[in-house]
Amino acid sequence: EGESLLCLDGQTRKVGPGMLVVADANGPVAIGGIIGGEESGVSDTTTDVVIESAGWDGVNIRATSRALGLRTDASLRHEKGLAPEMAMAAARRAAALVRDWAGGQVHADWVDVYPRPQEPVRIVFPAAKIDALLGVEVHPQEIQQQILPRLGFQVGYGGQEGFYEILPPVFRLDVELPEDVIEEVGRIYGIDRIPATLPGSRRHTWEVMSPDDHHGSLREVVLGAGFDEVVSPALVPRRLLQRLGLAEGARTLFNPMSDELDTMRTSLLPSLLSVARYNQNRTAERVDVFELARVYRGKRPDGLADEQVRLTVLARVDAGADAGRRGFLRLKSVMDRLAQDLAAGTVRYLRASPDLYHPGRAASIMVGGSEIGVVGELHPSTLAVFDLDGRAVALDVNAEALIAARGERKAAELPRYPSVQRDIAVVVDPNVPAGDLHRAIKEAGGGSLESVRAFDEYRGDQAGEGRKSIAFTLTFRSPERTLTDAEVEKVMSEIRKRLEKKHGARIRT
Structure with missing residues (x-):
C-alpha cells in the first residue's frame, strides 16, 4: 500500500491493496499480468535478462485493470484465464528464442514455484451422445484417430464399454463438459455436413410432466x-x-x-x-x-x-x-x-x-x-x-x-340422474356487478342448484336506458332422483324473488 511504479509506457501508477505485483528486494518491478516496470525494461545496453512467466488469477487482473484504467494485451489474455501449466513452457520458449535469434546463453537452472498444480480434467460420457447431440453419425474411428488427437485430446474408454474418457490439452481450460468435446467434434467434422432439421424432429420419446411441476x-x-x-x-x-x-x-x-x-x-x-x-x-x-x-x-x-x-x-x-x-x-x-x-x-x-x-x-x-x-x-x-x-x-x-392455494384433486362419481337447465335474464342497474348477482342466485338456489354460469351481457333499447341485462344458465340436479319441472320452477321462483328484493332486478322474458 502506498507504493508506486514507473511503468513501461512512462506513466507512474500507485498500487493498492489486492493488486498483484512482481517484486524484488527493493520493491515492485511490474504489475502482475498487466504491464512491466521501466526500470526492469530491456534496452540496447542490456546484457542479462531474467525471464519471469506466471499464471495469474483472471478476476484479480480484471479488477486491477479497471482500478488502474489500463487495458493491455497481457491483461486481456490473463482476464480470460490462461493455463498455469503453460507458464514454464512459455519461459523456456522465450529463452530458446533469445538463444537462437539474439545469440544469448541460457542459464542451466530454473526456479519453478508451483504450489497448486493444475488438476487434469477427465470427461467421461457415452459415445452415442455425440451422434445424438450433433444429429449426424460420425464414425468412431474418425473421432478416435483423426479429429480429437489432432486437437491434442487424449481418447480412452473410461473402463466402460461404449463410453469415452477424454483428457483435453492442459491449455484448453474452456473444455469441461461432454458438450464441449462434442462441439469440437462437430467443428472439425464440418458444420456444413450436419443436415438441417426442425427443432424436436429428431426426438422420439417424451417424458411426462411431473405432477409437482x-x-x-x-x-x-x-x-x-x-x-x-x-x-x-x-x-x-x-x-x-x-x-x-x-x-x-x-x-x-x-x-x-x-x-x-x-x-x-x-x-x-x-x-x-x-x-x-x-x-x-x-x-x-x-x-x-x-x-x-x-x-x-x-x-x-x-x-x-x-x-x-x-x-x-x-x-x-x-x-x-x-x-x-x-x-x-x-x-x-x-x-x-x-x-x-x-x-x-x-x-x-x-x-x-x-x-x-x-x-x-x-x-x-x-x-x-x-x-x-x-x-x-x-x-x-x-x-x-x-x-x-x-x-x-x-x-x-x-x-x-x-x-x-392449490387443493387436492379428487375424482367424483358420475351423476346417476339427469340435469335440468334453465336460463334467466336479469335487468339491473349498470353498477351492479355480475358477481353479486351470481352469489344471490347461488344463495337462493339451495342444494339442488349445481352450477351458475353468466353467458351474455346486453345494453340497449330492450334493457332500457341506464340499465343492463345479464343472462345466466342455471343447472339443477339431485343426487337422489330426477327433478320434476314443478320442483325446478319452485326454486326458480325463489331465485327471482331474491334478485328482485336484493338488487331491484327485473326479469326479462
Missing part, C-alpha cells in the same frame, strides 16, 4: 390459450420504472453495464410491453405473450431482495370500443382455467382501479380470500410510454400465492 402446469395452460412465452432480461432501465410508478423498492446496480440495464425489475409488465413495441415496429399483427419469472422488490431481513415469482400475460387488441372488454374476458378465462387446474377453488373478481390500468376496466383477483393479482385493460398513458397503438389487456398474478 406446478410452474410447468401454469405454462401449459397459458400456452394452450394461444400465448407465446418470452424470456426477458431481469435488468431494466430505472428511469422506465420511475415513469411507470414501479420504482418503489427497486434495487439499482452499483456497476451497471449500461443505463438500459441498471435496475432489477419490480414487475414483468414493462418487459412484456417492450416486447409488444418491438413486434409493433416490425408490423406484427398479433402480440399475445406471457412470462413466468422472478421480480425483485423491497428487502428481506437478510438484506436480499424479496424475489416473488409472477405470471404476467399481455395481449394487444383492436382499437374498437368493445375490443378491451373481449380481451378482458379472454384473460379472465385464462385465470379461471389456471385456478381450475390447480384446484385452487373459486376465483372472485372485484372492481378495482390499480395503477397502470384503465379505471372501471380492471379487477383485482381473489383466491381463498386473498388478493393475488389483477386483470384488466391497460391505461392509454401506460401504452403511450411504449408508443403502442390500439388497446392492450394484461393479467398479472403472484404465481407462488396461486400455487399455495
